Amino acid sequence: MKWSEIIAALALTGVMTVFGNTILSTHLPPEKFVSMIDGVFGYAIMMVLALVGVACSKYLPGKLPMVFWVSVIATAATSPICPWAKEIGVATGKVDFLAIATPILAFAGLSIGKDLDKFKSMSWRIIVVALAVFTGTFVVASIIAQVMLKFEGLI
Numbered sequence: 263m264k265w266s267e268i269i270a271a272l273a274l275t276g277v278m279t280v281f282g283n284t285i286l287s288t289h290l291p292p293e294k295f296v297s298m299i300d301g302v303f304g305y306a307i308m309m310v311l312a313l314v315g316v317a318c319s320k321y322l323p324g325k326l327p328m329v330f331w332v333s334v335i336a337t338a339a340t341s342p343i344c345p346w347a348k349e350i351g352v353a354t355g356k357v358d359f360l361a362i363a364t365p366i367l368a369f370a371g372l373s374i375g376k377d378l379d380k381f382k383s384m385s386w387r388i389i390v391v392a393l394a395v396f397t398g399t400f401v402v403a404s405i406i407a408q409v410m411l412k413f414e415g416l417i
Contacts, residue, residue: 268316275365276305282361304357307350311336 283301315332322331340347340354374381381388411417 268313271369272309272312275362275369276302276309278365279305279357279361282364283356283358286358286361300353300356301361304353304355307353308336308357311339
């Protein structure tokens with residue numbers, strides 16, 4: 263992808279995120295209300311961290327995935343080694359997870375459309391694999407939750 267495409271995608275996601283974040287926060291008590299300015303500032307920090315991660319994946323040697331670099335940069339930015347970790351955490355904490363997830367999932371759904379022919383060639387087998395993955399993920403997550411809740415004495 264070109265830089266202009268990456269920035270455009272992040273900016274469009276940001277507009278939808280800030281809009282969704284503002285709408286979601288109107289249903290919160292007044293002391294937890296997040297203004298649009300807070301949402302813009304929080305998402306701008308996330309966008310800068312993502313762009314630094316993209317730059318690392320493009321220009322550093324080795325072929326590590328972009329997700330790896332973005333995760334490492336974001337983790338380092340919010341860890342105690344960063345002098346601005348507290349401020350970054352407070353600013354990005356004002357952006358609701360659902361406000362970010364919605365546009366990202368919409369983009370993911372749209373991107374699948376270009377691979378529709380590949381999905382058709384897999385026929386019914388993809389349904390079996392998807393059901394097995396969903397079931398396995400649910401069962402293992404349930405087992406882990408059960409064990410941890412028992413361990414902590416909550417059930």
